[in-house]
Amino acid sequence: MLPFDQDTIAAISTPPGTGGLAVIRLSGPRSLDAIRPLFSATDKLEPRVATFGKLTHTDLGVGDFDDCVVTFFKGPRSTTGEDVIEISIHGGTYLQQKLLEVLLRAPGVRAAGAGEFTLRAFLRGKIDLSRAEAVADLIHAKDEAAHKNARHQLSGGLRNLVNKMSEDLIKILTVIEAELDFSDQEIEFTPPSAFTAPLQALQATTQSLLETYFYGRRLEEGFRVPLAGAPNSGKSSLFNLLLGQERAIVTAQPGTTRDTIEKTIIVAGHSVVLVDTAGLCETREEAESSGVDRSKDEIELADLIIWVQAPDTNDIKSLKTINIPQITVYNKIDLTPTPPKNKDIYLSCLTGEGVDTLKEAIYSHVINMKNTGVQGVILNSERHRDIFNRFDTQLSGCLSAINNAFGPEYIASDLRLALDVLGEITGKTTPDDILNQIFSGFCVGK
Template identity: 40%
Template sequence: MLHDTIAAISTALGEAAISVVRVSGPQALSIAAQVLKLPSLVLPRKAHLVPVADADGGVLDHGLLLYFKGPASYTGEDVIEFHGHGGVLATQRVLERWLACGARAAEPGEFTQRAFLNGKMDLTQAEAVMDLIHAQSTLALRAANEQLGGAIGREAAAMEQAIIPVLAHIEAYIDFPEEDISPETGAALLRRLDAVLVRAQKLIATSEQGRILRHGARTVISGAPNVGKSSLLNVLLGFERAIVSPTAGTTRDTIEEIIQVHGIPLRLVDTAGLREAGDEIERVGIQRTERELERADLVIEVVDASLAATPPRLALPPELARRRILILNKSDLGIHPDWSSIPQAIPLSCVSGDGIEAVRDAIRDVIAIAGPLAADHPIAINARHKAAFERCAAHLTAAKAALERSEAPEFIALEIRDALHALGDVIGQVDVERILDVIFSTFCIGK
């Protein structure tokens, strides 16, 4: 497939000022000579104003031709980009002309897949391209840019470089079986393995941060009916998303929206009020609320601060209880003395907006504790990276145990090689074929 020349529309479908048709492959320039009325000399990285000719010599569009000669291009191959007018029909006709002249329609993610296969980026950088496109917050954008710059790949490569000398020492003892590993050498090798294990564990700890940055912290707004849950959702969103009514039980189903708070993406879920159900519809809504609470990363419990506290309040498992924020809503009506003894409760008036900044700060602080979302640790691995680093850590732990027990060096070397293979999976150096289709199938056409 790398010998094919591929083409696709690289901009979003719909009307716009411009559209981009991208072509990559060994025949990109020769096919361009059939599609475009080229100047006598096409200079790389220079814009040329050219018309697109149809099969009869008529003009389909006028636009800018950009030629990137391989390997100095995104894919490492010859790349042509045609920047034309952004009409849906005109762009489609231009693409069809490229395909009619010998290019093949690109598969999803094929441009980036070629960049990876041609050594322009490692696998973590290729994945970062999609993270960058899908980023919904400033922290997610920063993490994607760090990964695109090779941060995770550099960490994996540094761990590899630390492990390889250990493997070399062990294999030297395999070649000379009459020699035992001396205590001093064994201690030095153990220190090296320990140092790599620490790095692996630090990276594994960022997987929760990566999940939150990529998908958002699932934040459930819960409480009794008519305490202001929907009002809080609307205030946080900045527009009227949920219906607000003094009638209890207005919200029957969950409402979900995505917002950004201090750079952290949140999936806000407004839920039905928790109480004894009055009818079947309300019962189903309350069941959905309970399911959402089981999946939550953060719970915002809202109470009516103007009324006396009525036990029991929201019951949560211990691991989720520390990620709960208590909001004393309707503080503009006065706060009942029952609430004065509850620490860290946040007074709020959804009517005036007083206290909303304190709510945002509390959300940031709780997510940071649960995440953690450390500003000085921009690396945030995804689930695939986590699995690979966990395998690496498991094999290194087994190698350490075997070394401490003075087992045969063949067994120690086997565990270390498996650890290296796990690191190779991170950046795509080992057993690549089995994961490529899964990764690149999530890309959009034209990228």
């Protein structure tokens, strides 16, 4: 393989099956040469101007292959920092595959690996690692909240915060190292205890950031909300009502739902994974008993439990999980004039009464679980959480070095290590194997 600055990569940038228009991208010094024999208007191309023309070449078949629009971005003013060509053609699978195949025959052009365009942008300093990761988040965002978070990170939210934290550390480090340089002269040294407050402030920020991780994961995966309760209480009926479609089987027979069924709805811009579960009961029947085990697992994993009870079923109080938010629902109120007190919501799946009140309650719980982040930054990746955990440990090390009156060399070396850990967020100090792992998680064409 050629070094990346001599190599040109090509890929289809459109997800498969989208129809409409497709974009094929090239990045590298041979981009322009690669399309010259195929594109009728290569000589008219100007940087950053979309140019219409035809794709024609014997390798592409007899006659014109397709109409297209080509945009040329001259490096370094391009997303990767290299010469980039974007070819928009019609979105047929054959058209895309054939054009890519012919482009890949051009000298010095090869198929891009997963995430390679973004990797190049990172290697050329066009984008820091936290922003590169945000590109992946943006593509995978399934709801408004996840999209907003990815946009914030892409616009440098996490990078700016980390840069500010690094600057605070560097300020302390500069004082200590300057004093170390003049240690043989008679100057007044700053007592190390003077650094305690700024280090504690950094640690407080780190801990607040770590607290956002719970919500950050929910942005990725959605809030899990199982409907649980005794068999026949109306869980599947309620599940279908909340979804607005007849997804789960409903019968008058207790024990109808065996396996858990999940489906995502959007509440207040957030993905909420509703889970219909098997009714909780003592049973010797193997399939039903496995279903009950799954229900219990779902209840333990839940972010919010909706307990469903009805006049003709038991209340399953014993299984309630104290630390998890829950809503108690009394269903089938059409069957009883005297429902028990102390339930949060009274409803009837049959008449629809009370269902809107339940929807409002779910909405309020979702809003309650929201976290505005630290200066808008919400941690959503395990990698970031791990880095901030290690940074936190390093800061504790620095603080205890100060408390124990260790020498300034020792404190300075601890501070440098802390700075290195923080640098892994933006990619300043990220090892190559981690970089490969991050970019290989992208799709080809990004």
